[in-house]
Amino acid sequence: MQPRSFFARSVIYALLAAGSFLFLFPLIWLLCTALKPVEQTMAMPPTFVPRTYVAVLGGKQTEVTRDYQVAEPSVLVSPTEGVSQGRPLLVPRTLYDAGQGTVKQVTYEGGEKKATLVRVRLLKMVEPGAWHVTERSQTKVRSRELRSDVLAESEITSSVKPRWENFRIALATMGGKSVEEAEGSVTALETGVGEDSAVSFWKFLSNTLVVCLLGVIGAVFSNAIIAYGFARIEWRGRNVLFALTLATMMVPFPILMVPLYSVFKELGWIGTLKPLWVPAFFGSAFNIFLMRQFFLTLPRELSDAARIDGCSEWGIFWRIILPLSKPVLAVVALFHFLSAWNDFTGPLLYLTRKHTFTLALALQNYQSQHGGTQWHHLMAASAVVTLPIVVLFFFTQKTFIRGIATTGIKG
Amino acid sequence: MRANEKRDLKSGLGFAALWIVGLSVFTLYPVLASLFYSFSDFSVLEPPVWIGTGNYERLMHDVVFWKSLKNTLIYTALSLPLGMIVSISLALLLNTGVRGMALFRTFFYLPSLVPLVASSMLWLWIFNGNHGILNVALRPIVAVFGAEPPTWLSDPNWSKPALALMSAWGVGNSMVIYLAGLQDVPQELYESAELDGAGFWRRVWHVTLPMISPVIYFNLIMGIIGSLQVFTQVFVMTGGADGAPARSTLFYALYLFSTAFYDLRMGYASAMAWLLFLLIVGLTLLATKLSKSRVHYR
């Protein structure tokens, strides 16, 4: 359906652009957040570009955080009496009496609202639009120990600064290190708290790669071998077995979940990576079906000629059929890799110790421990888990799209 | 049996040997065992005790079970049509033959590449009631009506729509399948329809949709099966299998999981699994029946 008119084409482009924006925006937001310092992730109104703010505090150029913007004309004062003595206080100008040098404070006494006057020293007049800023600190020090001030926007210099260190810290804390350890401000305890307390990100990655790669090898070879038996040899019982194979595709995972758990328990595999990759070496109904369909399209004469040359059945499979089947092998390999990389339910069921976790499970575990505010680190970790898949996609785009289109597999 | 028949049987079994083991150990035995467990009191720690239809009878009276079923069906009813509309629309847009199709296709497809745990985390952040970018964008719009945007995942009334919204973001796969279906539609059909004076919408309705109806049917079935078993994103985004807030996201698979692995009531969970299977078969048959007159196989 090709639109002819300029108008129709413009509408289509506009829709495509709007759609692309909606689909890409969350990913952009993921990266934006991953590169921001924590306080900017929650800034209102939100900013897109990670920035650094520098201002003069106590006579020194200091990196600061912008806490909030002053809405009404105010004064910055320092009470010379009462409970908040000595601490800078931002008060609306209407409550400030310049002549008396006092501010009005509302207090309760015995449930009664009461206004008292507190003697103060004026520090500066503050206009609307000024920012309350605080010295930025890497470590968790209480805000009252940090210097703060109220400054006009022009007194704060702002520049773009992506925080790439978020990625380093996220990867380190994902394995269970504290932020201080990851930043190097505290050295890790020498005794350690057991092997599970701080597992390196690379351990999660290598676990994931073990599951993915062994699984891919298993899936490609086992399914090819099995499918060959179904597609190119005629034997009694073949069709019955194949029908049974197709029928099992209907069975949803929840039915298998409980008994499989018992099976793996009997095999002593709970708590190891084995339940996640060994089954791949024994074929799967869908992949068998997929490969069988492909093998059926290869001309019969190829095998017959080889057979006359005295080639064994295995030889035909290995030397003739397999080399011709690269496209379908690639599809199976790719999608097995993807599903193993993304799998969450399997690791959740079978893995018990952190040092055996795969990335997907480690990421969820990270979220459940550090959720709430550390959005920059969570987004950085999510980006790292996503990146290899995106890279893989760009290198194998053709196989990918063809694979989905011809099989309908979910990636 | 002749000699070469025998030989074929031997080599056929040889090639299928792995599968015979795999099928028995990882599928057939589990299916039979699950059926047996569903009629037993079973905790894995001790051998199962046969209790007849006890689990099924109790399920009929389990209010939370029905609630989880209702939640799942509501979620399906929200996410399935939404996903179909979005993916078909995108496929139609991409199929207009404009330049840059491959680029746009990549854009639309990228989100479905993101591992589900990672995208759950991202949407958890987007849906955050206070600082989430979605509410930041919505706040000025709904403020016109004097309202405030919902807090999505922390509001029992909005948690399911939020999850459905998120699912629409990951429709890349079905979009690609639709696109492949659309590209198979012969160009002449459109041309003759155009000659008959059919406008854009009429062509979509009378030519395109009927022509890709098998693909729609396929995606519909896959969609039903998928959304009845939705688990990972809910587990990650609502912090476990409790279906927070207020059990509004306690879906079938979550209740099944927590029954099996938190309460170790594996027999009861197996009974739930079999009812799920029946439900899937039932809905598939229903969809097949309803679509029989409308799906056109070429």
Added chain:
Amino acid sequence: MAWLGLCLALLGCEPRSNKVHVTYWEKWTGAEGEAMQKVVDKFNRSQDRIVVEYLSVSRLDQKALVATAGGDPPDLAGLWVFTIYSFADRNAVMPLDDFIKADGSTPEKWLSRYAPVYADMCSYRGQIWAVPTTPTMYALHWNKAMFRAAGMDPERPPKTVAELDDFAARLSKIDPKTGEILQLGFLPQEPGWMAWAYPQWFGGQLWDGQKITLDSPKNLDAYRWVESYSKKYGLDKIRGFTSGFGNFASPQNAFFGGKIAMVLQGVWMNNYIRQFAPGLEYGVSPLPVAAPGFERFGAADADVLMIPRGAKHPKEAWEFIKYLSSHNQAAQRKEELAGVELLCYLQEKNSPLREWSPFFTDHHPHPSIKLFRELAASDQAVHLPKLGIWQEYAREQMSVFENVRLLQQSPAEALRFGQERVSESFRFHAESLERRRARKQGSIREGAEP
């Protein structure tokens, strides 16, 4: 001979050769984990036969159960009281009575060393299943600076729930322009760790020894109170307010960040304040009185050690448990503290034992530790009901709490619903236990026949 000795000494450098390795899973990370590691190290040095390997594991209640079910349990699991009864009923944990008897003691004697409320938690169906490691009592924690800022006496905490509500109102700040909540005096769900005990706090009961009593009239008062906060401050406003809170263990915790002025928390709170909000001025006092006749009410909870069924080295695990139930009455310095007192000292918690060494009592790092000892000694101290279905009960109770708090159901309606569900669960569980008992007897009888 000297050469032989040297060789043996060199061989001795290889400690793995004949020592038994006991795997120990715990929930603690960070400072609490380090404290336990020190206790483990001290135990490992105290003898040369057993090496305890400490692993901190997240979501331990689920992991331990699944690992036990999967045939791969640790030798020791550091769990919570709420897991004892369900683990026991599911046959997932070993009773300790035989170990105690083998040491020439009796279960009664063993338990008598613990403060009664903590001793009672660990016995169930006539057997002992666990020992308390670090216990707690819930207490009111209030932010003195926020009291002062609101013009209130920072040394005067609320004494009754009516006062708590009144103080809460005075401590709350709402943005006059947007109506947004800026700070709240109190919220029943922040963090709501004591929510399981709200009914008992209000004079109600969860279990009367025979049947589930979730819908008893006094319980209704508790949930009406929970509901009143959502109604008073507005559900949407509260949601907006709380979505800005960080995780519990972070400086963005609502209490540390000065967003909530009063919380009901356990003895651990001091640790977290030191770590995430050093310098926070706060006070600790007994729970405000919620119902007449319950003036000395206290809610107790504890971390416990258990030996999962299928553990590979139960005897050696028991040795460690024994160490963790001992203390050194004569300790004069921190270095001389031993067993459970060393752990509770390092974790800055109260000791579960009846007797405390003078050093532990007087030099404890927690400024209010004596208060927690008194709370635990109260005759009105309660703990959660000893029910094999407690985890399901707790989930149901949490759902009642959530539904009420989110104004999805009226308290009466939610309790009626919960009551029905828990009773049903209870019945089903009792039947299942009965069946298993019958089968066991059956198999014994069959075995007896020639």
